[in-house]
Amino acid sequence: MASAAQQPDMTPQEWEARQQLxxxxxxxDHMGWSELIYNHITLRVPGEDNAFLINPFGLGYQEVTASNLVKIDIEGQVLDGSPYPVNRAGFTQHSVFHRHLPDAHCIIHTHTTAGMAVSACAEGVRPISFYAAAFAGQIAYHDFEGVTIRPEEGERLIANLGDKRVMILRxxxxLVMAASLPEAxxxxxxxxxxCEIQVAAGAAGTPVDIPAEVIAVHQRDLAGVQLPVGPGVPDFQAMVRVIDRIDSSWKQ
Structure with missing residues (x-):
């Protein structure tokens, strides 16, 4: 959906990606998953394997619009003349995945309270709930090395991720990534x-792990309850309608 803010030399595909992001x-921000001006959701620009969109450093998530997102390449060079800087930690972490993983079109990193709480626990994500069972055997772990600004940590991030696309940064x-933004x-x-359920269950009593054979059936059958329009598409569209009723300025 184009608007007057679209630049003349911008493809319709890039503008659509900007509005989606x-x-x-x-x-x-509406869900309470923002962290002041920090953390990142990045999206590869369609048709440009070496370019991706990232939030302008210094703005809150509630201030992000399609036109003020910053387009950078995997070397960190700004490609769209944006006046905004890019968070060095966000670039370092996200660029390594965009560079080495062709299927990582969208990458999301957050510091939610529940996510950070579970990341600080030795056992990580336990298979104690409907949602956690879906991730059993699909989560990678990476030990904390301090703020992610050193390029050499990228090699260890890639090695620890392996063939998985969900990671707990201890x-x-x-950190999650996927072939599309709705799926991510x-x-x-x-x-x-x-993570929220695990934190609540730990406070409520003694969590019980779901048996491995039940997890296998659960993961096998999950696809049977999804609409045939692509993973995450109806979920994301529903939330777009929610925030659009609140404030539609994100489109500009």
Whole structure:
């Protein structure tokens, strides 16, 4: 959906990606998943393997719009003349995945209370709930090395991720990636629910792990309850309608 803010030399595909990503930032703010001006959701620019969109450093998620997102390449060079800086930690972490993983079109890193709490626990995500069972055997772990600004940590991030696309950054937070933004959104939402439930269950009593054979059936059958429009698409669209009723300025 184009608007007057679209630049003349911008492809319709890039503008659509910008609006989708801006909506996602507004949704995260609405859900309470923002962290002042920090953390990042990045999205590869369609048709440009070496370029991705990132939030302008210094703005809150509620201020992000399609036109003020910053387009950078995997070397960190600003490609769209944006006046905004880019958070060095966000670039370092996200660029390594965009560079080495062709399927990582959207990457989400957050510091939610529940996500950070679980990341600080030795056992990580336990298979104690509907949501956690969906992630059993699919989560990678990376030990905390301090703020992510050193390029050499990228090699260890890639090695620890392996063939998985969800990672717990120990003592730090969560990281998810996917071939589309709606799919990454749904992964993050589900992981966040798993972490919230684990924290609540630990406070309520003694959590009980779901048996491995039940997890296998659960993971096998999950696809049978999804609409045939792509993973996360109806979920994301529903939330776009919510934030659009609140404030539609993200489109500009």
């Amino acid at each position: 801006a909506a996602c930032y507004r949704i995260f 003592n730090h937070g969560t 959104f749904l992964k993050h939402w589900s992981l966040q629910r798993a």
